[in-house]
Amino acid sequence: MSDVVVVGGGIVGAACAYYAAGAGLAVTVVDRGPAGAGTTSRGEGNILVSDKAPGPELTLALWSRQLWHQIGADLGDEPLELERKGGLVVAATESAMASLTRFARDQQEAGVDTVPVPAGALHEHEPHLAPDLAGGVLYGQDLQVQPVAAAAALLTGARARGAQVRTGVEAVGLVRDARGGVTGLVTDHGTVPAGAVVNATGTWGGVLSERLGCAVPVLPRRGFILVTEPLPRVVRHKVYSADYVDNVASSDAGLETSTVVEGTKGGTVLVGASRERVGYDDAFSPEVVRRLAAQATRIFPFLARVRVIRTYHGFRPYCPDHRPVIGPDPRVPGVFHACGHEGAGIGLAPATGRLLADLLSGAEPGVDPAPYSPGRFLEVARG
Amino acid sequence: MAEPTFLFDGEPTPYAEGQSVGAALTAAGIRSWRTTRVGGRPRGLFCGIGICFDCLVTVDGRPNERACLVRVANGMRVTTQEGTGHGDLEV
């Protein structure tokens, strides 16, 4: 008998298992595929505070990056490929620079370290940037991990704390007692008895929540990433254009692209980012790739003659109000959600796991859980 | 008319019309023309048909050309490639 069964072995499920097991709970993780093979394997591994406006998501992000440092100290930076690289947001025009400056000032008041970089000093930080940019802001707190490695390390850590991980097992529904409380999870490989079920299925959080009888609005938002041939370390930070922040925050269903460029330890440079709501359409899109390539070359002209050797794409778990869904579902006692992180799942995973473990074990939560509560959708629906 | 040649690391090297860079170097007894970026190991032709990218070489200043696919031209400058071939981008 488990205290809790976590559905989903991606970064968020792994963090939930890691902290819940750390709180002394008996944890079982189930994943329908290999662990970390969903959206976790389709991202860049960003741990960002730079792209978040003051508010509940930033609060969670600031806490989460501290926890990432702690995880690095506990499990080692190496297995996570944790890099304290920092972010550099650049503006192409004076007006973009003006709004970036205002945005950074608000962030600074909310506890984000920001350093304005005038146009003339950009090259000290990133020598290959285009010469005609208007300026930027440096965010020293931004980090990066290799997401699949990080999820694997957290799962290994959870196992060391007694958790069980079962892959190739798909959640089908709940077992509930006479009062409606959860007593187990029905899977395609039998029932897992447990007093609580955590929905950590990322983009598929909406689908699973319906199976569990407590729907939350999590939808796929597709994104592409281009990967270059191996290069020397040409890009030191995570560098992105100021319009990225607007695209992250928008709810437009149509295609939006902004420039995000970063180097990796492996030598490749990753180029994003696109957002479009096209359901689970898995087809390659030459138009998205064309736009990403054109925009990245605008910021880093040296890319023009560099070759792309692969692309990958995946589906971010998108929530209409851009906040993750974390906490107990008021409709089904025993069901907890930990999904809907959109493009910030890697960054927010530790805070999510820790908050959920606090809620499961009855400990004092590290942040106010109300803004992330699944109940917020019911209130809207009741209107 | 003089036999056509290309330059391999500055050395005039003969070739036959239509030959790939890799074939011409092999015919000249040269087995490797790049070193890997991690171990500094020598590499040359492996698959010979454009699949494996082991035979990457710098041709007329363009890095990472496949020696097995590029045809030699008279006076072409072929140079041994180190690592990524993009040393000029190092910062």
Place this chain on the structure above:
Amino acid sequence: MATSRSEHDAVVVGAGPAGLAAVDQLVRAGATVALLDAGHGPGGQFWRQPASGAPAPAGLHHDLGTYSRLVAALGRDGVRYLPQQHVWTVTAEGHGFTVHAVDRSGAEEVPVEVHGRRLVLATGAYDRQVPFPGWDLPGVMTAGGVQALLKAHGVAAGRRVVVAGTGPFLLPVAAGLVAGGADVVSVLEASPRGRWLREAPVVLRNAGKLGEAAGYLRTLAAHRVPVRTGWTVARADGGDALTSVTVARLDRSGHRVAGAERVVEADTLAVGWGFTPQVELAVGVGCRTRVDADGSVVCEVDEYQQTSVPGVYVAGEACGVGGAALALVEGRIAGAAAGRAPVPRRTSRRRAALRRFAAAVHRAHPVPDAWMDALDDDTLLCRCEEVPVGRVRAAVQASAVADARTAKLLARPGMGWCQGRVCGYATSCLTARWSGAPYDPTGLARRPVASPVTFDTLASG
């Protein structure tokens, strides 16, 4: 840089036997066709022509009459033959498909988009490889690479050559080397001789194939080249290039016989373990795949060579490795079907017979497990990213990984220039062995960018 765009009834990718046969049938059916191919001239790997433009030496080629007839069809009205096109993706668009390529026939890359209402993918295959200590030394080559040097460039890959691996393709490679003046030290066929006897009923119905093999064996015998069955390569040694090969005897279960090893001096080792089909374009456009008897990911096709995506046909090795004769037949069927012309019953019967023969070859020439026993921890698994075997095993074991894709994401085999084309099979085999999970190569079959493209080219699309 302007993108060149054009429209056709059908687009054929690949100018080997299957692609050429498909074009021929499409033209006969009155269709307009574009044929895109990466090579400098038509023929693919099988009919690779001398790069000099000189006529092909008959000894290295087969069925040149068919070749000449099919190439003549490329000159007919309605055919647009585009050599040196590196196709990087195919997308479904409007009523048909767009093939995205880079034209490398000039000094600068030019982006090309060719649209067709129907698509025939005849993308062929390349030599399958497995790692062994020293396999990254210069002088170790694929059997197909050695053959290409001979056929296209008239260059013998080395002076003292060992040919090793499994399958009927090793014989023409060795015979070609002998004819090209190389000293072939020995040919090591890993399969025991007896394997073929089990397949006798199928083999005897394909007497032509036996005749071919016998011809090569006569050439090798005349030059006193020993052909050893049940032997394999164990390791390669040398400083900056190959100087010696350790060869080892195998028992009937495909494992090394303890102590039965010898060291052979050689400057070149040609290795091949069958072939790996190129399916990434088909996978990219959504075609369903299956794992074939030889362990390769291949496209599922119906009796008309049509895939699970209506309008997309696959012919030749990409729907199951079976050799040039089968590729020709499948290409004919795909071309006729894509051109809405009838497929003669005898063509279908011929395909069935050739597929039975291909299956017999797969059964007679499995990759023996011995290569997995011979690996050191520091043997490179991935040549591009220089990932040693030990690192992948540690990742698989530490994280309880049971699939090859996760192994790749954790330890980077298959993340480099070749995108796992060379190490994908080995990574799948080893992940299965280390985890106890079933062998499954499908997680590594996806390569959205089938050929590297510059940002400039992508941006101008």
